[in-house]
Amino acid sequence: MEAERLKRLEAAARQVRYDIVEAIGNIGIGHFGGALSIVEVLTVLYFSQMNASPANAKDPGRDKLVLSKGHAGPALYAVLAQKGYFPRETLFTLNQGGTSLPSHCDRNLTPGIDMTTGSLGQGLSVAIGMALADRMDGRKNRIFAIIGDGESDEGQVWEAAMAASQYGLSNLIAFTDYNKMNIDGLTSEIMNLDDLGAKWRAFNWNVLRTDGHDLEAIDRAIDAARLESDRPTMIILDTIKGKGCSIAEGKLSSHNMAISKEQKEKALGELSAAMGELS
Amino acid sequence: MSARDMRDAYCEALVELAEEDERIVLLEADLMGANGTTAFKEKFPKRFFNAGVAEANMVSMAAGLAVCGKIPFAASFACFAARRAYDQFFISVNYARAKVNLTGTDPGISAVFNGGTHMSFEDIGLMRGIPGLVIYEPADDISLKALVKEAAYHPGPTYLRLHRKGASSLYAQGEEFRLGKAKVLRDGADIAILATGYLLVPEALKAAELLAGEGIDAAVIDLHTIKPLDEELVLHYAKKTGAVMVCENHQVATGVGSAVAMFLSENLPTRMQCIGIRDEFGQVGDLAFLKQRFGLNADRIFHKARELLGRKGE
Numbered sequence: 001m002e003a004e005r006l007k008r009l010e011a012a013a014r015q016v017r018y019d020i021v022e023a024i025g026n027i028g029i030g031h032f033g034g035a036l037s038i039v040e041v042l043t044v045l046y047f048s049q050m051n052a053s054p055a056n057a058k059d060p061g062r063d064k065l066v067l068s069k070g071h072a073g074p075a076l077y078a079v080l081a082q083k084g085y086f087p088r089e090t091l092f093t094l095n096q097g098g099t100s101l102p103s104h105c106d107r108n109l110t111p112g113i114d115m116t117t118g119s120l121g122q123g124l125s126v127a128i129g130m131a132l133a134d135r136m137d138g139r140k141n142r143i144f145a146i147i148g149d150g151e152s153d154e155g156q157v158w159e160a161a162m163a164a165s166q167y168g169l170s171n172l173i174a175f176t177d178y179n180k181m182n183i184d185g186l187t188s189e190i191m192n193l194d195d196l197g198a199k200w201r202a203f204n205w206n207v208l209r210t211d212g213h214d215l216e217a218i219d220r221a222i223d224a225a226r227l228e229s230d231r232p233t234m235i236i237l238d239t240i241k242g243k244g245c246s247i248a249e250g251k252l253s254s255h256n257m258a259i260s261k262e263q264k265e266k267a268l269g270e271l272s273a274a275m276g277e278l279s
Numbered sequence: 280m281s282a283r284d285m286r287d288a289y290c291e292a293l294v295e296l297a298e299e300d301e302r303i304v305l306l307e308a309d310l311m312g313a314n315g316t317t318a319f320k321e322k323f324p325k326r327f328f329n330a331g332v333a334e335a336n337m338v339s340m341a342a343g344l345a346v347c348g349k350i351p352f353a354a355s356f357a358c359f360a361a362r363r364a365y366d367q368f369f370i371s372v373n374y375a376r377a378k379v380n381l382t383g384t385d386p387g388i389s390a391v392f393n394g395g396t397h398m399s400f401e402d403i404g405l406m407r408g409i410p411g412l413v414i415y416e417p418a419d420d421i422s423l424k425a426l427v428k429e430a431a432y433h434p435g436p437t438y439l440r441l442h443r444k445g446a447s448s449l450y451a452q453g454e455e456f457r458l459g460k461a462k463v464l465r466d467g468a469d470i471a472i473l474a475t476g477y478l479l480v481p482e483a484l485k486a487a488e489l490l491a492g493e494g495i496d497a498a499v500i501d502l503h504t505i506k507p508l509d510e511e512l513v514l515h516y517a518k519k520t521g522a523v524m525v526c527e528n529h530q531v532a533t534g535v536g537s538a539v540a541m542f543l544s545e546n547l548p549t550r551m552q553c554i555g556i557r558d559e560f561g562q563v564g565d566l567a568f569l570k571q572r573f574g575l576n577a578d579r580i581f582h583k584a585r586e587l588l589g590r591k592g593e
Contacts, residue, residue, distance in 0.1 A: 129343020
């Protein structure tokens with residue numbers, strides 16, 4: 001990736017992270033950790049890979065995303081605001097009565113949201129239906145889906161795993177946000193996913209694995225997934241819950257965490273300093 | 280034209296819809312043969328998806344197809360369509376406003392030899408709790424075909440309770456049906472018997488004959504759409520007769536009877552009797568045994584109607 005493009009992606013990701021902290025910080029509680037762990041993949045998708053913008057929001061041939069771990073909505077909202085789907089100020093209405101930005105993604109409320117999610121385990125199946133419909137109609141687009149590692153405890157994920165390969169959905173590219181944490185403890189202790197790549201390979205998926213905070217590596221992995229012609233692809237992203245904020249990074253408590261005014265200011269200060277250093 | 284098996288009429292409706300509209304697609308969860316939709320698959324192999332024995336995945340996939348412009352019908356036995364895939368139908372379909380038509384087959388005692396595990400006495404109750412959902416249970420092949428075709432173009436999701444085995448026509452070819460508009464099969468001034476579905480509507484008609492033998496003038500109404508309730512007609516007959524019976528192949532609690540009772544209690548408190556399952560699980564047996572066991576027959580409707588009329592005006 002040329003340096004200029006990478007720089008642009010880095011700047012976009014920093015802004016997304018800043019906006020997540022400010023939006024959740026404003027209301028004082030939210031799904032902080034799991035939003036921060038997918039900042040890089042969302043940035044790469046919307047600023048490098050996906051054919052999706054406010055201009056083609058109604059075009060059936062656009063690329064679509066199902067954020068199956070719907071509680072990470074605030075991360076996606078920060079990306080969509082930066083893409084121009086709605087004004088940045090809207091981010092600060094998060095979870096307030098009457099808002100268009102609820103905790104969990106809602107296709108009927110938020111411009112740019114392709115599917116309603118929030119009950120874990122359903123999004124990958126929905127993405128299969130979308131991929132089937134678009135393939136049937138001869139569209140050349142891709143359907144992307146992001147599932148969580150804790151979400152992978154749901155049996156329906158594995159029903160979907162079987163179905164997507166049965167139907168040979170090479171137009172489906174999924175990601176697992178493998179931040180190694182459930183809500184109640186480490187994934188390895190709650191319900192061990194063990195060799196997650198081997199599981200997806202056993203279901204006959206094309207499996208890739210990469211550092212989920214390395215923009216360039218994620219971009220390369222998606223490029224590679226696009227070359228697959230017979231099977232769906234699962235890109236396992238090694239991530240850190242709460243990435244980029246010292247109040248949350250690597251902390252089990254970050255799933256749905258209360259954030260005081262002081263913590264918010266501290267986190268925003270850290271992110272501003274990092275932005276200053278890099279710009 | 281003689282009556283067709285209910286599932287054949289269902290498949291015919293789907294094929295006719297699909298011939299005219301390429302958005303129509305069908306999903307099954309390894310019960311294509313049982314649900315009678317093999318002909319659809321043969322005619323439209325690219326628009327048919329077998330999800331295997333994975334109802335939750337099937338219903339969420341249908342949601343994905345719907346948000347990308349398709350009009351999916353998805354089916355399984357009612358016990359699985361409603362109980363097992365309820366959250367998927369609730370969130371991915373209804374909450375997300377994805378236009379999916381779900382079909383639950385073998386409702387209530389029509390699961391016969393599959394027994395108690397497969398007997399859905401609660402699917403109407405589950406579905407009634409979903410805001411805006413249309414729930415319908417046609418009583419014969421003619422109304423089934425017409426209502427499936429209407430459901431395909433209803434703007435929101437629908438749930439069809441389909442008695443799949445059995446062939447008898449109550450209506451003439453060409454009769455018109457509208458979701459939400461009940462059919463008066465027999466007018467009457469003394470008591471109104473509202474019945475739902477393939478098993479109970481004919482039993483209600485038989486009961487009305489028995490009542491006529493005693494000089495009781497019973498109206499029989501085919502309440503093919505359970506939600507939304509045809510409030511206008513229910514109110515009209517409650518006023519006219521002052522005695523209302525509701526007959527259904529389902530738990531009385533949370534079923535059609537409780538929907539009618541709630542409506543009337545708020546608008547025109549009326550003496551009622553409900554024929555249905557009373558807080559019991561299902562069990563195995565043939566249809567004759569099960570109808571007798573759970574009191575879903577003309578004889579019981581007749582006796583309960585007399586009982587109700589005996590109390591009328593007290």
